Amino acid sequence: MSAGSVTIRVRRGAPDEPSRIETFTVPYSEGMSVLDAVMWVRGHVDSTLAIRYACINANACKECMVRVDGKTGYACTSRLGADGALIEPLGNKALIRDLVTDIVPPKERLDAHLEEG
Amino acid sequence: MPELDTDVLVVGAGGAGMYAAVAAARAGARVVLADKSLVGRGGATIMAQMTVAAAVGEWEPDHWTHHLADTVEAGRGLCDERLAAILCEEAPVRIREMDSWRVGWAREDGRMRAVMAPGHKIPRCVYVDFLNTGPAVAKTLRTRVAQGAGIARISGLSIADLVVHDGRVAGAVGINLEDGQPVGIAAAAVILAAGGLTRLFRRNSASANMGGDAYALALNAGAELIDMEFPQFFPIGHLAPRLVGMDPIMWDPFRYKLGGRLLNGRMEEFIENYGERDSGVYTAPRDITSYAIVKECAAGRGSPNGGAYLSFEHIPEPELRLAFGPVIDRLAKNGIDLTKRPVEVAPIAHYHMGGVRVDERMATRVEGLYAAGEAVGGANGANRLSGNAIPEAFVFGERAGRFAAQRKDEPRAWRSADDAQAGRLVERAHGAGGGEAAGLGALLRELQALMWDDVGLLRTEHGLSRALGRIREMRTDELPSLAPRRKAHFDHALLDWLDLGASLLAAESVALAALDRRESRGAHQREDHVATDPARARNQVLRLSADGALDSAWADIVAAPHARAPLEAAE
Numbered sequence: 001m002s003a004g005s006v007t008i009r010v011r012r013g014a015p016d017e018p019s020r021i022e023t024f025t026v027p028y029s030e031g032m033s034v035l036d037a038v039m040w041v042r043g044h045v046d047s048t049l050a051i052r053y054a055c056i057n058a059n060a061c062k063e064c065m066v067r068v069d070g071k072t073g074y075a076c077t078s079r080l081g082a083d084g085a086l087i088e089p090l091g092n093k094a095l096i097r098d099l100v101t102d103i104v105p106p107k108e109r110l111d112a113h114l115e116e117g
Numbered sequence: 118m119p120e121l122d123t124d125v126l127v128v129g130a131g132g133a134g135m136y137a138a139v140a141a142a143r144a145g146a147r148v149v150l151a152d153k154s155l156v157g158r159g160g161a162t163i164m165a166q167m168t169v170a171a172a173v174g175e176w177e178p179d180h181w182t183h184h185l186a187d188t189v190e191a192g193r194g195l196c197d198e199r200l201a202a203i204l205c206e207e208a209p210v211r212i213r214e215m216d217s218w219r220v221g222w223a224r225e226d227g228r229m230r231a232v233m234a235p236g237h238k239i240p241r242c243v244y245v246d247f248l249n250t251g252p253a254v255a256k257t258l259r260t261r262v263a264q265g266a267g268i269a270r271i272s273g274l275s276i277a278d279l280v281v282h283d284g285r286v287a288g289a290v291g292i293n294l295e296d297g298q299p300v301g302i303a304a305a306a307v308i309l310a311a312g313g314l315t316r317l318f319r320r321n322s323a324s325a326n327m328g329g330d331a332y333a334l335a336l337n338a339g340a341e342l343i344d345m346e347f348p349q350f351f352p353i354g355h356l357a358p359r360l361v362g363m364d365p366i367m368w369d370p371f372r373y374k375l376g377g378r379l380l381n382g383r384m385e386e387f388i389e390n391y392g393e394r395d396s397g398v399y400t401a402p403r404d405i406t407s408y409a410i411v412k413e414c415a416a417g418r419g420s421p422n423g424g425a426y427l428s429f430e431h432i433p434e435p436e437l438r439l440a441f442g443p444v445i446d447r448l449a450k451n452g453i454d455l456t457k458r459p460v461e462v463a464p465i466a467h468y469h470m471g472g473v474r475v476d477e478r479m480a481t482r483v484e485g486l487y488a489a490g491e492a493v494g495g496a497n498g499a500n501r502l503s504g505n506a507i508p509e510a511f512v513f514g515e516r517a518g519r520f521a522a523q524r525k526d527e528p529r530a531w532r533s534a535d536d537a538q539a540g541r542l543v544e545r546a547h548g549a550g551g552g553e554a555a556g557l558g559a560l561l562r563e564l565q566a567l568m569w570d571d572v573g574l575l576r577t578e579h580g581l582s583r584a585l586g587r588i589r590e591m592r593t594d595e596l597p598s599l600a601p602r603r604k605a606h607f608d609h610a611l612l613d614w615l616d617l618g619a620s621l622l623a624a625e626s627v628a629l630a631a632l633d634r635r636e637s638r639g640a641h642q643r644e645d646h647v648a649t650d651p652a653r654a655r656n657q658v659l660r661l662s663a664d665g666a667l668d669s670a671w672a673d674i675v676a677a678p679h680a681r682a683p684l685e686a687a688e
Binding site for chain 2: 014030036043044056057059076077098108109110
C-alpha cells in the first residue's frame with residue numbers, strides 16, 4: 001500500500017514572530033489524511049509542531065480545522081494527495097501558534113473565569 | 118492565592134464529567150469543569166456510536182435486576198456488585214432524564230426503541246441514531262452544562278497533578294495551553310472523569326486524550342486502582358484501506374445485521390477453529406474473535422496489513438444499500454465498494470474495565486477525591502457488557518457530582534505554600550530541556566508497541582516481565598531527560614511530555630497486574646496459564662508506595678447479590 005514519500009509544507013510561527021514555511025517529507029500511503037501526515041511529523045521529527053486534535057479520525061471533535069492548499073477543512077478528513085499540500089492555520093481566527101488558532105468559545109477561556117474570581 | 122477557587126473541580130469534560138458538573142451545580146455547588154481539549158468535544162463519549170444499555174422496559178418488559186445479571190455474568194466473577202447494581206438500577210433514571218433534556222432517543226409507536234446486543238438476554242439497548250448516539254449525547258450535555266448556573270467551563274486546561282494534604286484533597290495544578298500559564302485551583306472536592314487508557318496500545322479506537330491521565334492522577338494522590346489487568350479489545354476495528362471521517366469500530370452493527378463473513382488471509386473462515394460457531398450466526402464472543410484473529414496472524418495466515426478480511430460480497434447490492442443507508446456513500450468516498458472486495462479488520466483497544474477504586478458515593482480513599490465514568494474500576498469486572506459504557510458515564514457522573522457537592526461548605530485544605538506548586542510543575546516539566554525533537558514521539562511509539570505486543574491480547578510471563586521492566590526504565594530514567602524546551606503559547610511538546618508521564622504510570626499498572634494474575638479470565642488471556650483459576654476470583658488493588666514504586670495486593674470481591682425481579686412492561 002505504501003508508495004514512497006510525500007512532501008508537506010507547513011506554515012509555522014506565533015503572533016509575535018514572522019511566519020515561515022517549513023517542509024517535511026513524510027512516508028506516503030494511499031488514502032492518508034493531512035492529519036496523518038502532521039501527526040507523523042510530530043511523532044518522528046518535531047513534537048513542538050502545534051495542532052489541535054482530539055478524536056484523530058472520527059470527525060467528531062471538530063478541533064482540527066486548518067487550511068489545506070488555501071481551502072478550509074478538517075485535517076482528519078482532508079485527503080493528502082501524492083503531490084503533497086500546503087497546510088496553514090485558519091486565516092479568520094487569531095493565531096496562537098503554528099496550526100493552532102483561537103477557536104475556543106469566549107466563555108470557555110481561562111481568563112473569562114480569572115476575571116470573575 | 119490560587120488562580121481559581123471552586124467547590125468542585127471536574128477533570129475531564131466527556132459524558133461523565135459533564136454529567137457530574139450538572140449534578141454538582143444543581144446541588145448548589147460552584148463547579149470548574151476543565152478539559153485539555155474543548156469541553157464536550159474530546160474524550161470517548163462523542164465517539165460512541167450506537168447503543169446504551171438500560172432496562173427502560175418500554176420496548177420489551179425488562180427490569181434492572183436482569184440487566185445486572187447479564188452484567189455480572191459478562192464480568193466473569195470479578196464485578197463489584199454494589200457498583201454494578203447502582204449502574205443497572207440508575208441507568209433507566211438517567212436515560213429518562215436525558216430524554217427530558219431532549220436527546221432524542223429513537224422511538225417507535227411512542228415507545229423507546231431498544232435493540233439486542235451481544236451478551237444481553239433482553240433487547241435493552243437504546244440509541245439516538247445509527248453512528249450518531251455519542252455526538253447527540255455530547256451535544257445535549259454541552260447544552261445542559263452551558264445553561265447550568267455556577268459551572269465555569271475551561272477548555273485547553275491540562276490538569277497535571279492533584280494537591281493533597283494529610284489524605285485530603287486540596288485542589289489541583291495544571292497548565293493553560295493557550296498561553297502556558299501555570300494554574301492552581303483550590304477545591305473542596307475533585308472528580309476524576311478523564312476516561313481510560315486505550316491510547317497506550319498501538320491499535321486503538323481512542324481519541325488523543327485517552328492516555329491514562331485519571332489513573333496517574335489518582336495513584337499520585339494516594340488513591341487506589343482496581344482490575345487494571347483488564348483492557349477490552351474490540352475484535353473487528355477497521356484496518357485497511359484507510360478510512361477517514363468514521364470511527365474504526367463502525368463495522369459491528371452491520372456485521373451483526375447483515376452477516377459479514379470473517380476470513381483469514383487464505384480467504385477461509387477460521388473462528389470455528391477456535392471452538393466457536395460464527396458463520397451464519399455472528400455471535401462469537403468478542404474476546405474469542407479477537408484472540409482468533411491475532412492467532413491467525415501469528416501463524417502467518419493474516420490479511421496483508423496484519424488482520425482478517427471482513428466480506429460482505431455475498432450480500433446483494435440493494436440489501437447492502439438498505440442496511441448501510443448514507444454510510445455506503447461515505448464508504449464510497451473512501452474508495453470502498455463492499456460488493457467488489459472485502460475490507461481488512463483487526464482487534465483494537467477499545468475500553469478499560471479497570472480504574473480508580475471507589476465506594477457507592479464514587480469516593481476514593483482520599484478525602485474529597487471522587488471518580489466517574491470509564492476512569493472508575495470495578496463495575497464491569499473482567500469484561501464489560503456491550504452498551505454499559507455510556508450509562509456508566511451518566512450514572513457514575515451524576516453520583517460523583519451529587520456526593521462531591523456535599524463537601525461544598527468544607528473549609529479549603531489549600532495552603533499558601535501551594536500557590537507555587539503550579540509554577541514548579543512547569544519548571545519541572547522543562548527541567549532537562551531539549552527532548553522535543555523526536556524523543557517524545559519515539560518513546561510513545563515504543564510504549565504503544567510494547568503494550569500491544571506483550572501486554573495486549575497474547576500475554577506470557579516472559580513478555581509481561583520484559584514489558585514491565587522496560588516501562589519502569591522509561592518512566593523513571595528516560596522521560597525526565599526528555600523534558601522539552603519552553604514555548605510560550607500552545608506548548609504541544611510540553612503537553613505530550615505530561616501526557617506521556619501519566620501514560621507510563623498507567624501502563625506500568627496494567628503490566629504489573631497482568632503479570633501477577635497467573636490465570637486466564639475475561640479480557641486477560643495468558644498463553645502460559647490458559648485456565649481460569651477459581652481461587653483467583655479476586656480483585657487486584659494497586660497503589661503507589663512512598664518511594665514511588667507501584668504495589669499490588671489482592672482483595673476479596675464485593676458481592677451484593679440481587680434476585681431477578683419479575684418482568685413488567687414500563688408505562
